[in-house]
Amino acid sequence: MINNTFQVFLYEIQRNIRRKGYIFTTFLIPLLIFVGMFLFNTLAMEGSNDGEPAIDPNDIVAQFEDINVAGFVDLASVIDAVPDSLADRMVRFPDEETARSAMQDEAIDVFYVIQPDYLETGEVVLHLPGLQLNLLNDQPIELLIERTLAGDIDNQTLRRIRNAASFQEFNLERDAETDTASREDADFLMVYVFTIAFLLSLFMTNGYLMTSVIEEKENRLIEILMSTLRPFELLAGKIMAMGVLGLLQMVIWFGGMFLALHVAVTLPAFQNIPVLLNLQVRWHILPTLILYFVVGYMLFAAMYSAVGAISGSMREGPQYAVIFTLPAVLPFYFFALVLESPNGPLPVFFSMFPITAPIGMLMRLSVVDVPLIEIIISLVLLALTAVAAMWMAGRLFRVQVLLAGQTPKLSELPRMIFGGRSNGQPKAA
Template sequence: MNNFWLVAKHEYRRMVLRRAFVLTTLLIPVGMAAVIGLAILVEASGEDKRPLGYVDHTQQLDITLWQNQLDANVELLPFPDEAAAQAALANGDIQALFVLPASYPNPRQTDLYFLEDPPNGDTWGAFDDFVRLNYVDTLDPALRQQLLDGPAIVVNDLDSGRTFSSASIINIILPFVATFIFFIATMSASGYMIQVVADEKENRTMEIMLTSLSSFQLIGGKTIGLLGVALTQLGIYGLTLVVGLLVAKPFVLVLQTAVIPWVYLGIMALFFFPAFALIAGIMVAIGSIVPNLQQGQQVAGLLNFLFILPIFLLAIIIENPSAPLAVAFTLFPTTAFLTVSLRWGLGSVPLWQLGASWIILVLTAVFAVWAAARIFRIGMLQYGQPLSWKTAVAALRNS
């Protein structure tokens, strides 16, 4: 067991200290932050900061109600008559002008004046909120707040007991984030395991290592070490995401009411570890069979497709998360992680499917690691001779 952890520690340190790993791990969050920052900068530079003018012929709008709002991020400027307001608009003192006729709200029609571009959605929405705030001011406080908040639709799933609402919008966003992260982890893990096995097999380092530890300890240690590398990457990406959300929270209303889906995160963690072990086992077996690194990478590229297949069938899963194809992908080991993740965000997954999928995935992962160790040992015993698929299957049958 001590040798097992020595191999894991060696592989972890060997990987995380590589310049390519450091650059890849840091450039992705830094690049995303730069793109988001540039988008915010461009948006802020093009935002019109001038006040929004209005003329109230109904004499019912109280500007102090708007000024007392904590989220009043648009300045509203009242004018006594249209002549003064039109002059301010012509001089560029205001970005646009709303005129409420004396008959308002019957009909609910207003006049809007602007020189070149109309006000953006946030500015328009601010004026709508201002008018709505005045017309519900005399109502009961509880009813007033309910009308200001607008309708809230809550869907209760009787099968799973889950609740879907606007506050759980993060449940829809997270599966796509998990898909992106799993895609990166799959690509990096498969490429690294193929490279490690092929390189060490060619320079015969493996033969020396196998004199002091078993093939299972060697393969298992490398898998655990690579898992630690993947978790390090995920931790850095997750920390970057958390910092970004905390920075954006004061400016994004959805984030202020979002609820962290801990159950979803726990389920994804349970599925991620065996899925990663399955990838590692398959790639080690391929690296032991193919004669060189180039062929191994070609085969690995085809097998990686099995793990990311739900991405290409995303439209079908979105249309009907409980379709027979989605259920089949949930139970199939290589597609289980992404399918469960997407279905959880778009609907509900029955408990029996979750349990059956996880058990099948764990058993398949254990078998993959065991088979990889057996195939690897046979490949080392036949060094210098190509190991055929028939020989590999025969070795597993005789174990």
């Protein structure tokens, strides 16, 4: 029996690890992330020079869009001179009357009036020839004023002026100092990435499991397998193989994410992104995460196997799988609630209820230290449900079900699971 199960295990490993979809998602996606990261850094460094003035006139020209020529009246005397490269696009006028006449003569498209108290209020008035939404653009004058006020300040200093301070708060629930805005963004990114990776790995490998069973039924290969294997040997070999592939995929993804994070913070283009600088990887949750993946995988593997056993075609399988797939991802729809109150009643319920526990607990663990007793209770409930699901899958994964030419009716499933031998089951000699 063990030898047969091991043979099925090796066959499924060799078969599914060569799938183009598995190769792409497991190995190429992390590689593409690194390539994109270094490409972004290269382009960002080529496009900026910290020793040059903060705003180049060409940057202002690029913001004109549908405006061909604009005028301005500087009543606050903040713009000392217009760069030569902007002289044909941005025209200075001594007063509003002169600018309005030029606009009526179509010499300019719009004009701006910088109010006398601009330094106190920042008020600038835009004049249009009529209701033309495409001319509603304040970027040219805003950048011109900013360039003048910035003077010879370089890019690095200007970025620090724009983002002058990083405020700290002490969050009693998390018992740690956090950055008010960027900490929330970092939490969102951490939970989102972890959850998506976990979901993809969990359901992709189980999807392969269900697909392989249905394909073997459709191709009549199952008849050959049943002549040399017991149903349980086939089921056990498939589940173990897909579990190993799923675990390998998750380890590569999470390892790639952690490595990418450490590399990113050393690259100049990423060093001014507060989200990345405040991203805190909770290394201590990794063993718990792997444990939840293994137990959660066993639960959904049993369910997907049962669906594959009773499905008559590839079209029917995914339709049945939706019954337990949708509830499993329900915590994802309460993303904001988990981030705001990870120890609230609903997030705690999601982390305890077996179907939602793998995702619900992962989301909580990503942002807060969950009490050990809650983790133990959640894992015990999840494990008991997985055992029950494996027993149910074993009852459905039988010769007469696998060899059946049609999908059993819903009313027949309880009899197949809890009842005795059906009329079509061969008796032992």
